[in-house]
Amino acid sequence: MNDRYEVRLAGVGGQGLQLAGLILAEAAAIFANKNAVQSQSYGAEARGGPSVSEVILGEGDIDYPKVSEPDLLLVLSQDAADRYVPGVRKDGLIIADAQHVERLHSERRVLRLPITETAKEATGRPVASIVALGVIAVVTGIIPRDAIRQAVLSRAPKGTEEMNTKALEAGFALGESALASAGKK
Amino acid sequence: MVVEAATVRFMQGSEAVAEGAMAAGLRFYAGYPITPSTEIAEILSRRLPRVGGVFIQMEDEIGSLAAVIGASIAGLKAATATSGPGFSLMQENLGFAVAAEIPCVLVNVQRAGPSTGQPTAPAQGDVMQARWGTHGDHPIVVLTASTVRECFDQTVRSFNLSERYRTPVILLLDEVVAHMRERTVIPAPEDIYVLERPQPAVPPEWYFPYEETDADVPPLASFGEGYRYHVTGLFHDRAGYPTLRQDEINPWFERLFRKIELNVDEIVQTQGEMLEDARTVIVAYGSTARAARQAMKEARAKGRRVGLLKLLTLWPFPEEQIERATRTARRFLVPEMNRGQVRLEVERVVKGRADVVGVHRYDGTVITPTQILQALEAH
Numbered sequence: 001m002n003d004r005y006e007v008r009l010a011g012v013g014g015q016g017l018q019l020a021g022l023i024l025a026e027a028a029a030i031f032a033n034k035n036a037v038q039s040q041s042y043g044a045e046a047r048g049g050p051s052v053s054e055v056i057l058g059e060g061d062i063d064y065p066k067v068s069e070p071d072l073l074l075v076l077s078q079d080a081a082d083r084y085v086p087g088v089r090k091d092g093l094i095i096a097d098a099q100h101v102e103r104l105h106s107e108r109r110v111l112r113l114p115i116t117e118t119a120k121e122a123t124g125r126p127v128a129s130i131v132a133l134g135v136i137a138v139v140t141g142i143i144p145r146d147a148i149r150q151a152v153l154s155r156a157p158k159g160t161e162e163m164n165t166k167a168l169e170a171g172f173a174l175g176e177s178a179l180a181s182a183g184k185k
Numbered sequence: 186m187v188v189e190a191a192t193v194r195f196m197q198g199s200e201a202v203a204e205g206a207m208a209a210g211l212r213f214y215a216g217y218p219i220t221p222s223t224e225i226a227e228i229l230s231r232r233l234p235r236v237g238g239v240f241i242q243m244e245d246e247i248g249s250l251a252a253v254i255g256a257s258i259a260g261l262k263a264a265t266a267t268s269g270p271g272f273s274l275m276q277e278n279l280g281f282a283v284a285a286e287i288p289c290v291l292v293n294v295q296r297a298g299p300s301t302g303q304p305t306a307p308a309q310g311d312v313m314q315a316r317w318g319t320h321g322d323h324p325i326v327v328l329t330a331s332t333v334r335e336c337f338d339q340t341v342r343s344f345n346l347s348e349r350y351r352t353p354v355i356l357l358l359d360e361v362v363a364h365m366r367e368r369t370v371i372p373a374p375e376d377i378y379v380l381e382r383p384q385p386a387v388p389p390e391w392y393f394p395y396e397e398t399d400a401d402v403p404p405l406a407s408f409g410e411g412y413r414y415h416v417t418g419l420f421h422d423r424a425g426y427p428t429l430r431q432d433e434i435n436p437w438f439e440r441l442f443r444k445i446e447l448n449v450d451e452i453v454q455t456q457g458e459m460l461e462d463a464r465t466v467i468v469a470y471g472s473t474a475r476a477a478r479q480a481m482k483e484a485r486a487k488g489r490r491v492g493l494l495k496l497l498t499l500w501p502f503p504e505e506q507i508e509r510a511t512r513t514a515r516r517f518l519v520p521e522m523n524r525g526q527v528r529l530e531v532e533r534v535v536k537g538r539a540d541v542v543g544v545h546r547y548d549g550t551v552i553t554p555t556q557i558l559q560a561l562e563a564h
Contacts, residue, residue: 022195022366025195025366026195028368029193029195029367029368030193030194030195030368034368035367035368036195036366036367036368037365037366037367037368038195038365038366038367039361039364039365039366040360040361040364040365061478062367063475063476063478063479063482063554064475064476064479064553064554065361065365065367065472065475066361066551066553068553068555
């Protein structure tokens with residue numbers, strides 16, 4: 001139970017969070033020989049509605065399949081931040097998109113990063129969720145970069161492999177710079 | 186696509202049901218899509234035609250099970266999947282399949298009810314409906330699952346048991362197990378036991394589909410292969426024709442129950458963990474068993490003598506396994522997403538020799554390990 005790591009990815013429909021959750025879980029379960037569980041979270045699947053994706057990672061058996069107090073919360077919208085920030089574990093981490101989340105007050109560790117902006121710069125498209133996966137891999141160390149690379153490639157629709165790889169690498173770089181500046185403080 | 190060797194996949198419970206059904210030899214599916222069971226139909230609609238099987242979306246759930254029964258009489262392994270109101274609509278034909286002794290598999294992914302209830306929310310409120318939803322005194326086999334791998338294994342077992350005992354088998358899942366994804370090892374085809382339907386050893390003119398046999402299960406000939414017989418929901422004689430004679434009805438009725446009751450050792454499965462010295466035994470099934478297992482581990486870490494008896498068969502009820510647990514248990518804790526359908530069964534078996542305490546939720550929300558731990562501390 002100590003190696004149980006709960007992740008909640010939250011934003012609005014259309015940001016690719018359901019796929020991002022699936023990629024993160026598959027990176028662990030298929031490409032990193034860890035265990036992973038993803039339970040369904042219903043909500044508006046349509047663009048613009050709230051969207052939450054939850055993944056639990058671990059080395060051994062994962063019994064209870066739902067997230068109760070996430071170790072990691074990614075928020076890509078103000079709504080999601082308002083709703084889910086209070087539920088994060090005491091020693092948990094919050095990663096927020098600087099463009100979409102303006103107000104965020106928490107005693108927890110918070111990283112506000114230009115995720116959407118980075119996605120646009122790297123690919124010309126708002127593939128924020130893939131950039132976020134890169135950030136998560138680097139900042140938390142819960143998943144090896146190579147596993148997440150393979151998982152992204154195995155799920156990327158034909159013709160989008162290059163764009164998604166670019167977005168992921170940009171996420172790795174963003175995560176590294178975030179770690180570096182956190183180290184300076 | 187045929188999966189050749191054991192494969193590791195990150196898959197959904199519903200996907201595992203579909204894969205398990207294909208592995209068990211499913212060739213006919215008729216159903217009407219309904220949340221949260223729709224994924225099973227969706228996957229099979231793609232998979233079945235590729236192996237020469239049939240997928241039909243019927244006009245409703247009544248027609249769905251009727252078509253499944255017809256296909257099975259014609260010799261195909263047949264199944265349907267449904268939920269909530271759809272399961273209610275299937276009850277009449279379920280009884281027909283019991284009485285006519287037609288093998289078939291019915292998957293019910295439980296959602297919150299009664300009535301339309303909460304289509305996307307989990308529940309375990311159909312335990313008694315699975316047992317007694319169709320009218321009249323009758324035996325039934327009901328299996329369940331807590332993990333994605335168990336969804337696969339229990340689907341294969343559902344087909345095997347239905348063929349072996351000429352009975353409908355209900356696989357009773359819940360929304361959480363059907364929709365969750367987890368790392369799952371799917372066994373290689375040669376490691377999966379698949380039972381083919383026994384065929385009559387006699388020529389058509391000597392064949393009686395409801396004859397007394399040593400094993401209480403007469404072989405079922407497939408329609409279209411020269412064996413002519415009658416199939417009815419009325420009480421029938423050994424040839425399948427309606428009868429009013431008590432000397433024909435009673436032996437048939439006895440055999441109908443006997444074929445299940447004498448084989449509970451094969452049909453009933455449970456998984457015990459930490460039961461050897463358990464003063465408190467948690468009896469759980471479906472997704473709730475996962476919360477129970479985590480609660481048990483946390484209680485053990487604090488030195489509490491808690492064990493888990495996970496039910497994989499719900500009907501016939503695992504009486505012997507509960508009975509055995511009473512040797513050490515002073516208390517049974519039964520968490521379930523209903524108001525106590527299995528708790529009352531546990532009470533029936535325990536007969537006052539230990540306390541039986543329920544942890545119940547019926548608002549479409551899952552039971553958490555914390556709630557189970559609180560109940561452990563409170564009583």
